[in-house]
Amino acid sequence: MEGVGSACLAVALLTALYAVAASIYGGRTRRRAWISSGRRAMYCVAALSVTAFALLESAFLRSDFSYALVAEGSSRDTPTFYKVTAVWATQDGSLLLWVTLLSIFSTTVLFLTRRSLRDITPWATAVLGCIAAFFLLLMVGWENPFDTLAVPPPDGAGLNPLLRHPAMMIHPPMLYTGYVGFSIPFAFAIGALIARRTGADWIRATRRFALIAWTFLGTGIMLGALWSYTELGWGGYWAWDPVENASVMPWLVGTAFLHSIMVQEKRGMLKVWNVSLICATFTLALMGTFLVRSGILESIHAFGASTIGVQFLVFIGLVIAVSAGLIIARLPYLRSEARLDSLLSREAFFLLNNLVLVGLCLVILWGTFFPLISEAITGTEASVGPPWFNRLVTPLALVLVLLTAIGPMLAWRRFSPSSLRRILTVPLAVVAVVLVVLLALTNAADSPPSLAMFCLVAFVLAAVGQELWRGTVARRTVSGESWPRALARLTGRNRRRYGGFLVHAGIAVLFLGVAASSAFLDQRDVRLSPGESFEVNGYDVTYREATAKLGGDSAGTGAPISFGAVLDVRKNGKHFVLRPSRNYYASSDPSLGTISRFFEGEATSEVDVRWGLTRDFWLAVRPDIGSLEQPIREADAKFADSPGDVQALIIASLAERYRSDPPPAAFRAIASPLVVWIWIGGGIAVLGALVAAWPSPEARLRRVRSLYSARVGQELSRA
């Protein structure tokens, strides 16, 4: 079977190269047959890579350790869910996922545009073929996921325990779908440049793909934050780690792109800016993959000697050179059709929001690559920490949220100061009330940036609420519908606009969570014996007893041993129980003893969180197994050659020993206000993006009509 997988990839590579050649030839000579052939070749690439992916997936499910990848990333005792998802936890597997997603997306967009944009599509096909060919070449040449082992091991190494978390396993496909999604508008932008068709056609054809990519990338980032919060055992959700930065940079530039294309669609302006933005987004998406895969910056995530770093760098360089060269060569075709009429216009505010978003991205880019920059300039490797990022990003984020409120309310071209009064009065009044309430009733003033953010969030929500209210009232007066029906119809009629409002509200809510939880959290690290208690933020926490579990931890990660604690938490007469624990995974290091390898391997925190709309209570435990060191060493010596069931008994008795007489354990408790709103806000934004991306019934009707009239025209010309 392994031969079939490798063959699939090799044939897919050749097919992709053929697609490039056929499309270029078809595009130059305008021969329809060649263009169709190139397009169909891309369909074949999709079929081949999906087949390869299915083959690899089945090898993981069968635990076929003759594959190097399966032996390295899975094991017999890995739960099925993690077997399925372990495919993309390996480097080669994630490259295969990339190319599979890319070919599916390419097929979809090429199928949808098969009868339109005839000048642009052959070139876009060629670009998509090149990207697919690059990733296939990486696998065929250097990182073949179907590499086999001459002597299959009896069992695999197992999936890295830190990754055994549902959010972490869905996170990479989400990110990749985002990265891959942005390659579609990129390919069409390049196609439009080559074909000199620089109107808004390519934008209309791929806008929805950009929006979907943006949604998936955003969801991926949110899931990564959730994983960090609930699995890593330090209690934060964002640490400005290079890998986090790598995913947020294309998202920021993609956000700018989604806004500025509206200006090109409506006013025919910002053409150079738009193609530059999408090229930058795609480059950053490639860089995101590269940073994770090459380990160039040596963060907590990105490590390991890479075999494909240089190839990636060359490809990224090529993408930048080709994009920049094409944009410069086509400058005469990218002239604006209109001038900026006034600084008081929606397009001016969109431009400002673009500058802020790109500025944010540049700040993060600089901070991420600072170790390399500083080494190049001063010779010593230095890095900037989270405080630096926070200091620079906070003011930009404040401006951004302010623009989120104002931008969508403004008119195109120019607006009058009197209309400004009409739209700003209510939101500003709301802000004033919120400010007074916050100052009078809370200690929000302790953190001026957070206070400012709270006011801006109120501003955004009031502005969005006002728009919805006015629209619904207007519709009701005309149609006499009921309130909910009028609101639903209003949204349905103009999905892009009202979906956008929903996204803005969601992002504001997200920032509410960030501002509250970053400035006002209470954290304590303590060391307790059973029976002792401590207090944090009004919560009385008592360590009731220690727990020890063998096999089948509650989270279903397949850890053999799990030590934990049961704690009673009381606040204001309310009582709840938290059960944080720590999973111990067996090490495969042969230098360890047969018993000690179960205790000396990887260990991960299984945090217990009491989620709350106003405040989370987060608790992690670090059991001290130092007292077991001596008995473990004795057991190693005594039972080294004993059969497995005897060893299991010994481990059980060691665990029981910990449970009945536990030494003091270390606890970290965090009371974090409003943190759950980060994910609620993210959810609202995703919902809004889906509303905006959903095809409206009018558009479908229009498409059917145009197809119908085209058919009639064809029939008539034949008659």
Place this chain on the structure above:
Amino acid sequence: MDPTRKRKLRLVVALSAALLLATALIYTSFSASTEASKPSEIKPGRSYEVTGKVVKGSIRHRGDDLRFRIRDRDGTQSVPVEYTGVVPDPFREGREVIVSGELENGTFVAERDSLVTKCPSKFTKS
């Protein structure tokens, strides 16, 4: 003001603003950055952020205290470390860690909670 002059003025204002911001960015990053030092480079009398590998077999727990030796990434010279506070999940012998503190009487006394572990690889076991 005639439109062309207005446009030029806008361009100048925008460009100088960008230049100013870029300068601020570069200045703050260089002044706020911390150098990473190797265990063999540290001397008593000032604080360091040390990056290195945890020496095999050197980890000892003593109640709240954690003691281990840290060595150069590509060398054998090592320094004993005395640390209190939260130990990150992936902390293991042989792993790369970053820790801040000061050298006192031949022992690197680390600041509380300053230990950061780098993961050997996001996706594979060490």
